[in-house]
Amino acid sequence: MDDKILVLAHTETDGSLGKAALDLVEAGRSLGTTLALGLVGERVQPLRGVASVYIAEGPEFSQPRYATDAAAAESLCRASGATLVLAPGTSRWMRALPGVAQRLNGHVDSHVIGLDNARATRWFYRQRIEAVLTRGERPWFLLLDAGLPYRPRDDDPSTQRVTVSLPPLRTCVSGFVAPKTEQQTIRPDADLLLVAGAGWTKKQKDGQTHVEEAGKLLLEFLALTRASLGSSKSLVDLSGQGQSVLPFLSHLNQVGQTGATPRHPRGLATCCHGEEPHVVGWRFIQERRAVNLDPNCGWARGKADVLYVADAFEVMAKLNELLRS
Numbered sequence: 001m002d003d004k005i006l007v008l009a010h011t012e013t014d015g016s017l018g019k020a021a022l023d024l025v026e027a028g029r030s031l032g033t034t035l036a037l038g039l040v041g042e043r044v045q046p047l048r049g050v051a052s053v054y055i056a057e058g059p060e061f062s063q064p065r066y067a068t069d070a071a072a073a074e075s076l077c078r079a080s081g082a083t084l085v086l087a088p089g090t091s092r093w094m095r096a097l098p099g100v101a102q103r104l105n106g107h108v109d110s111h112v113i114g115l116d117n118a119r120a121t122r123w124f125y126r127q128r129i130e131a132v133l134t135r136g137e138r139p140w141f142l143l144l145d146a147g148l149p150y151r152p153r154d155d156d157p158s159t160q161r162v163t164v165s166l167p168p169l170r171t172c173v174s175g176f177v178a179p180k181t182e183q184q185t186i187r188p189d190a191d192l193l194l195v196a197g198a199g200w201t202k203k204q205k206d207g208q209t210h211v212e213e214a215g216k217l218l219l220e221f222l223a224l225t226r227a228s229l230g231s232s233k234s235l236v237d238l239s240g241q242g243q244s245v246l247p248f249l250s251h252l253n254q255v256g257q258t259g260a261t262p263r264h265p266r267g268l269a270t271c272c273h274g275e276e277p278h279v280v281g282w283r284f285i286q287e288r289r290a291v292n293l294d295p296n297c298g299w300a301r302g303k304a305d306v307l308y309v310a311d312a313f314e315v316m317a318k319l320n321e322l323l324r325s
Contacts, residue, residue, distance in 0.1 A: 009037070036050065056072040106137055187228040
């Protein structure tokens with residue numbers, strides 16, 4: 001039996017779709033079947049290039065809230081008659097869709113990284129085991145990580161606005177408390193990933209450590225490029241050994257087998273040896289470059305496209321100078 005596919009997405013404040021939602025639309029198209037789009041938001045701009053669009057629109061959908069998100073998703077699923085529901089793995093859908101699957105007597109799987117017909121691919125056991133899943137339960141909800149790059153199309157969709165019956169609302173969003181933009185070091189949508197290794201905190205050629213200087217160089221580079229910051233496990237573990245560390249790094253920045261698997265188009269590793277447990281976290285990064293004083297490090301063994309055998313302090317200082325100019 002062919003599945004009827006619905007892609008669920010939240011719109012941005014201007015009614016458009018974000019990158020994760022557009023990638024997911026392209027992933028749905030790759031299945032080669034009729035695709036419907038379900039949009040939720042305060043303002044909605046229907047997307048061209050899909051067969052039909054179902055819209056839940058209104059000010060009550062402008063903020064993340066389980067009650068409204070779950071009610072909207074349930075109404076869109078019922079109106080479309082979808083048997084396979086795809087959604088980006090955002091915090092909003094991660095929170096709401098398991099409850100929607102329960103209401104519709106379906107099943108839900110998260111952190112899906114690939115689709116092939118009615119089969120989903122995902123990682124288990126800290127990304128050491130790749131599994132292919134099929135399920136007989138319908139509707140089947142799949143929360144996907146970043147997918148295929150979106151390609152615009154010109155087909156005019158048929159649009160249907162869906163009335164959502166909302167329960168009494170007991171919560172409201174009164175504002176946001178967030179760190180300043182320059183304090184943000186993890187940027188999933190950045191074009192570049194900068195990874196700092198433990199070499200930044202080691203003794204340099206003058207026999208002294210320069211942790212404070214290292215922190216200034218890295219933060220300036222991040223501010224000038226809007227890059228995302230990653231770290232090797234050895235660097236974030238140094239704080240537990242009583243050694244000087246970069247104060248803005250945490251285990252959330254860790255890249256590798258026991259850390260994150262980022263998907264930035266380009267990556268630059270600095271003062272990092274390129275050991276396999278770390279490099280496994282780079283498998284989705286397309287262009288890899290590294291700076292290291294050791295010409296025989298792991299990056300030199302086919303793990304990087306370009307290895308610069310140089311002092312990272314001097315390289316980053318020169319880069320920042322060029323970026324400032």
